[in-house]
Amino acid sequence: xxxxxxxxxxxxxxxxxxxxxxxxxxxxxxxxxxxxxxxxxxxxxxxxxxxxxxxxxxxxxxxxxxxxxxxxxxxxxxxxxxxxxxxxxxxxxxxxxxxxxxxxxxxxxxxxxxxxxxxxxxxxxxxxxxxxxxxxxxxxxxxxxxxxxxxxxxxxxxxxxxxxxxxxxxxxxxxxxxxxxxxxxxxxxxxxxxxxxxxxxxxxxxxxxxxxxxxxxxxxxxxxxxxxxxxxxxxxxxxxxxxxxxxxxxxxxxxxxxxxxxxxxxxxxxxxxxxxxxxxxxxxxxxxxxxxxxxxxxxxxxxxxxxxxxxxxxxxxxxxxxxxxxxxxxxxxxxxxxxxxxxxxxxxxxxxxx
Numbered sequence: 618x619x620x621x622x623x624x625x626x627x628x629x630x631x632x633x634x635x636x637x638x639x640x641x642x643x644x645x646x647x648x649x650x651x652x653x654x655x656x657x658x659x660x661x662x663x664x665x666x667x668x669x670x671x672x673x674x675x676x677x678x679x680x681x682x683x684x685x686x687x688x689x690x691x692x693x694x695x696x697x698x699x700x701x702x703x704x705x706x707x708x709x710x711x712x713x714x715x716x717x718x719x720x721x722x723x724x725x726x727x728x729x730x731x732x733x734x735x736x737x738x739x740x741x742x743x744x745x746x747x748x749x750x751x752x753x754x755x756x757x758x759x760x761x762x763x764x765x766x767x768x769x770x771x772x773x774x775x776x777x778x779x780x781x782x783x784x785x786x787x788x789x790x791x792x793x794x795x796x797x798x799x800x801x802x803x804x805x806x807x808x809x810x811x812x813x814x815x816x817x818x819x820x821x822x823x824x825x826x827x828x829x830x831x832x833x834x835x836x837x838x839x840x841x842x843x844x845x846x847x848x849x850x851x852x853x854x855x856x857x858x859x860x861x862x863x864x865x866x867x868x869x870x871x872x873x874x875x876x877x878x879x880x881x882x883x884x885x886x887x888x889x890x891x892x893x894x895x896x897x898x899x900x901x902x903x904x905x906x907x908x909x910x911x912x913x914x915x916x917x918x919x920x921x922x923x924x925x926x927x928x929x930x931x932x933x934x935x936x937x938x939x940x941x942x943x944x945x946x947x948x949x950x951x952x953x954x955x956x957x958x959x960x961x962x963x964x965x966x967x968x969x970x971x
Contacts, residue, residue: 642902642927646682649921652913655714655751655849655894656906656925657702665896665925667906668699668713670913675699675713678925680899688731694720701751701762701807708758708775710734714749721749723762723773735777742781743767750802751849753809755830761807761815768803770817770828783833791822791837799846806850806860806894816875818847818860825860827875839877840869849894853901861895861905864888868930882932890924903928 644665652670656678659666664677666687673695675688688711690697697717704711709728715721715736725734739762740747748766755761758775761782768788773779793800802820809815815828816838823843828835846862853859858878860867865885871878886892890907898904907924 641929642680642904644678644680644682644904644925646678646684646923646925647921648676648684648923650913650919651676651908651923652910652920653894653906653908653923654698654700654910654913655702656896657704658896658898658904659704660899661706663899665898665904666702666704666711667925668702670698670908670910671916673697673699675702675711688726690724690733692733693717693724693736700749703752703754703760704728705754705758705760707756710754710758712752712754712760714752714762716749719746721747721764723749723752723760723771723777723779725760725777737773737777737779739764739771739773739779742771742779743769750805751807753807753815755809756811759830761809761830763804763807763817765802765805765820768819770804770807770815770833772830781833782830783828783835785826785828785833785835787826787835787837788819791819791824793821797821797846805848808850808852808858810852810875812874814875816850816852816858818844818850820847823847825858825869825878836876838871838875840880842880844880848892849906851895851897851903853897853903855901859895859897859903861886861892863891863893866892866895866903866905866928868932882930884928884930886928895928898927 650671653667654670656665656667664679667676673690673693677685677687694717700714702713711726713724715724721740722738724736739749747764750763750765752762760773762771770783772782800821805820806818817826823845825838826835844860847860849861851859858869865883867880868882869878869880891910892905893910894906896904904925905928912918
């Protein structure tokens with residue numbers, strides 16, 4: 618009988634074991650002068666896809682740091698950079714933003730052959746210079762690209778036809794501090810929500826915007842704090858939005874489809890390594906990319922080691938510990954209840970025997 622009660626208690630305690638007792642996952646990888654600005658997780662192949670500021674190159678990086686070249690597109694301009702990267706799982710495509718001043722565009726490659734499907738220029742859609750930055754894709758194959766120089770969002774249809782989706786006045790409605798080094802960088806990271814809208818970061822104001830994919834209307838998401846120097850953005854499967862800056866990784870949630878949101882945690886990053894992107898990997902783990910991008914932009918240095926580092930929320934870990942104690946308490950209460958029942962049973966049997 619004791620064995621029968623002990624097994625459920627041990628099972629409860631097993632479930633209560635800290636899921637994050639392990640150390641954060643760190644992937645150090647090497648590639649000469651890669652200087653990656655963006656990356657994404659390919660769940661089908663179990664590796665990260667990583668771009669380069671200095672080379673016309675996209676590489677894969679495994680959980681163990683094994684690196685291999687995926688795409689080397691010599692038809693692009695020699696000084697081309699791969700910026701934002703997004704996977705289109707329905708149409709089996711890899712989409713990447715290409716920047717080679719004054720050219721900005723979006724390129725699409727078929728998976729798994731990596732045959733190029735199209736290269737769409739975006740700089741001709743505006744009279745001023747365009748700095749295409751990040752890309753997201755919806756379930757119909759439409760891609761959405763941010764322009765950091767003009768605070769514009771482009772829409773690129775499945776076969777490469779480009780239009781302007783949004784140049785909302787909301788993007789220009791907040792003051793910019795001209796003294797910060799990123800004051801010229803406007804709209805930046807972008808993700809698609811299946812409910813029919815985009816979430817877009819703005820670096821020079823620290824704001825987050827919700828943009829309708831049908832008509833391009835935009836409104837600021839009301840947050841409890843600004844996202845200083847906001848760059849890349851990603852979404853976990855539980856709906857938590859992650860925004861990275863060189864200094865911090867912000868954890869944000871919303872209960873009303875992003876009319877408002879709450880920054881419930883912010884984890885400090887190693888500023889000197891210049892994180893620029895965030896991605897959600899296997900088991901819903903959150904990773905930041907340390908690509909030393911400022912050093913790469915300057916062009917007067919060389920480096921061959923970079924890192925992809927798991928980042929955890931301290932607030933979420935505290936919540937997990939609370940649940941651990943609750944489960945342990947339930948197990949102990951179950952044990953006491955069992956002892957009480959056993960005593961009652963023995964008492965009743967003694968009465969009958971008497």
